[in-house]
Amino acid sequence: MQYGAIKPAMDAAGVQQDAPRSPSKVADNADAGPEAAGLGQQPHDAADADGDKQRRGGVRGRLSAFYERNIGLFFVFLAQTFGSIMSTAAKLLTSGGPNRFHALHIIFVRMAVTAVLGFLYMWHQRVPDFPFGGRDIRGLLLLRGLAGFVGLFGLYYSLTFLDFADSTVISFLIPILTAIVCYVWLREPYTIREALAGLIALAGVLLVARPPFLFPRVAAGSTKAASDGVGSFVVDHPHGLVPTPPASPAQRGFAVLCGVMGTFAAAVAYTTIRVIGKRAHSLVSVNYFASVATVGSALIILVHPDLKFVLPQGAMQWTLLTIIGITGFMLQFLLTEGLKREKAGRATNMIYIQMVFALVVERVIWGTTPPPLSLIGAALIIGAAIWLSLQKNHPPVAQQKPVADEESSLLGSQGVGSLRA
Incomplete structure (x- = not known):
């Protein structure tokens, strides 16, 4: 013890x-x-405070990550919204009674605004080789401008006699026609899947156009309906703001032809952009497009016997022209900013929302609903374009930020990626 x-x-x-x-x-x-x-208890209190800070930082971090992940997609969405507003204003001007504008008038106004703003921006930013580009590629730049001008004319002219939704869906042929142009010009592979997608899209175009030699009953019915002011649509005028302008089968078929011609020209313009590559700043290419369209439309108006320069009649036409100028520039700007930040696949999927806008606009403004054949044709064209874009999977590389336009917005992952190259 x-x-x-x-x-x-x-x-x-x-x-x-x-x-x-x-x-x-x-x-x-x-x-x-x-x-x-x-x-x-002091260590526990300090740990709780650190935990609160981490939680707050985590929320801010998640919000910041969500913003960075989706802001490009939001810009593309806004671009498509402005594009639909611009096309709606163009259709109202080209089909609005005796004082209606021609497609060339609208192109002149819209592209003049784009050319002036683009010129001032490039001058301020001191863009290399401003304004004409390098001597070795000026021919290609001019071809790009001409093809873009023809493509834009085809789109606007088709709005004169085609329904808004049908004119919109025809533009989705661009990636399919681009594959064909690249095969012929650049010798790029043209797969069986691409050919099949082209055939599916062609079937969709025929359903949208409904030519009389293939659909005689539909043509006869639409002619009778046109005499009643209905056209080829199911119309409920009390729910529409503007009456639907009648169009004969011949006028409708020619408008579809112009629309397809416009998409082919847009495909040529895109392929030319690929050939030019990095040898010219993207803004120089866009400004060639705007300048050629402005000068070309002005010359045609001057020499054509049935055309002349006109001033808007009333506040409505002035407002619609102003909307076209502003929304056209915003489309260009937002599409560029969106494609800078967004992956091509997601941006392409957002672009197809144009069809939703077109259907809503048709119903609200003209009080019309596309017939079943047009809806089936639209589904075939859009489905073929989406299927084709899914086949174009290229490995990511370090690329230059793009400056987009209407053609590139419909080219799918291949088109956007190539524009950045």
Whole structure:
């Protein structure tokens, strides 16, 4: 036994009990207050504060990541919204009664605004080889501008006699026709799948156009309906803001032909952009497009016996022309910003929302609903374009930021990627 040591008591089960605490020590701890009692809790409080900061930082980080991940997609969505507004204003001007505008008038106004703004921007930014580009590629740049001008004319002219939704869906032929042009010009591979997609899209175009030699009953019915002011649509005028302009089967067929011609020209313009590559700044290419379209439309208006420069009649036409100028520039700007930040596949999928906009606009403004044949044709064209874009999977490379236009917005992953090259 050791002296001076207190042997701890044992309970009945033989478990050693703690030695009794001194009352004075208990009182000292109680009198010390929360400072002494909280010494062991300070690390826990600090940990809780750090946890709150991390949670707040985590929320901000997730919001920031969500913004960075989707802002490009949002810009593409806004671009398509402005594009639909611009096309709606163009159709209202080209089919709005005796004082209606010709497609060339609209091209002149819209592209003149784009050319002036593009010229000023390139001058301010001191873009290389401004404004004509390098001597060795000026011919290609001129071809790009001419093809873009023809493509834009085909789109706007088709709006004169075609329904808004049908004119929109024809533009989705661009990636399919681009594959053919690249095969002929650049000797790129043209696969069986691409050929099959082209045939499917062609069937869709025939369903949209409904030529009389293939659909005689539909043509006869649409002619009779046109005499009643209905056209080839199921119309409910009380729910529309503007009456639908009638169009004969011949006018409708010619408008479809112009639309297809426009998509082919747009495919040529895109292929020319690929041939030019990095030898010219993208803004120089876009400005060639705008300048050639402005000069070309002005010359045709001057020499054509049935056309002349006209001033808008009334506040409505002035407003529509202003909308076309502003929305055309916003389409160009937002599409460029969106494709800078977004992957090609997601951007392409967002572009097909144009069809939804077109159907809504048709119903709200003209009070019309596409017939079943047009809806089936639209499904075939869009399905073929999506299927073709899914086949174009190229490995990512370090690329230049693009400046987009209407053609590139419909070219799928191949088109966007190539524009960046």
